[in-house]
Amino acid sequence: MPTHAAGWAHADGALRGPSWLRPPTDPNALVPTLWSRTARKVDGVLEVGGVSVSELVAEHGTPAYVLDEADFRARARAFREAFADYDVFYAGKAFLCTSVARWVAEEGLSLDVCTGGELAVAQRAGFDMARVEFHGNNKSVAELRRAVEAGVGRVVVDSFDEVARLTRVVAETGTAVGVMVRVTPGVEAHTHEYIATAHEDQKFGFSITAGDALEAVRRVLAAPGLELQGLHCHIGSQIFDTSGFEVAARRVLALHATVAAELGVEMPAMDLGGGFGIAYTTQDDPADPAQLATEMTGIVEQECRVLGVAVPHLSIEPGRAIVGPSTCTVYEVGTVKEVALDGGARRTYVSVDGGMSDNIRTALYDADYSCTLASRRSDAAPVLGRVVGKHCEAGDVVVKDEFVPADLAPGDLLAVPGTGAYCRSMSSNYNHLLRPPVVAVRDGASRVVVRRETEDDLLATDVGDQS
């Protein structure tokens, strides 16, 4: 052990991070569960897809999102194979570009989009529109028209306004469209627990308990051109077990059976949404797709038996669980600052050349991440560090707590795993930073699939005084 003989935790005034955080047993190794499948360290240097990040950075600069294509495809395939009888919709909002849309298609998945912009990416990628599902709580008439004209497989309606709007759109365009009705099953899923409630005080879906969901089904059935496929629910995100899905599925299936009994309509399909968790740190222990599939199918089949209805054709919408672990963000360390805290402990602030503009999740959701020194070996003792960005904002934190080598210095590369979902897709130009590129790696080669923004991109919309 290269660590100080007394150990980090025994040093006077040593800073103890969160209770789950342990110093690394080998700081020059990766914790495999946090990294994409091809990631490894070769003499301290991180290698992904057979490409050393030092070489990748020499070519593409920092910060950069490094996307492991084999990992993405393997996770997509794992969901498709485990949920073989389902339709698996990749939730494009987690991360979408034309390359990823093509990989999704090639791996046999369908695609879920929730704005005209995401639909545009799918169209640009040549995605089969019949396998696209259109979500969103406030789709505009223009977005609905575009989706219907493009021939999307189904629109998930989310309000009475939208049912009326979509009815007008299909009347105008003269085309029918598949429809699912999004319902709120009264389950709030949190990372490690779920809360079952009668009502959900949130913007999505139709309430089952208030009767809105049944009324929405009635209106869709009565609307010419709207072809009802079934009910849809999505209970949350970064969920680790199926207990929340179980409560939700029971409530949604009860409504499904009510529709059959009261309206005489056996809806052919049902969508159970996404939300499957991934490991951001060693505290997370996600289930694999095969286990999820077995449990979820068992729950639905059992409940259908009890209700005496046929099992509808099921679908799911994983986003994070497919793209999240596929990507790491590589930053360059700019400054390292030791800060004295109350009680004499010191925290090492490591500033990198990105931050909340390329990863807002820590600031927005209090999310946990980890990181590793990616450009060299170090045998220095681990110290508790906090990785922060370069924005003018004290809350600009990327990794709240992680052990980093005490000799971490400007110019070192630092890599943060698990940044594939909701990082690039939620990125911003705060402080007029340029969004990093997405560099795909595979079989020893790297290629840019989304290029780095330039100052010209940044200034392109600034039209100035027009007088």
Ligand SMILES: *Cc1c(COP(=O)(O)O)cnc(C)c1O
């Ligand atoms: C966000 C979302 C998903 C994907 O969630 P993940 O946590 O990324 O799996 C799926 N369906 C709907 C309706 C969503 O809003």
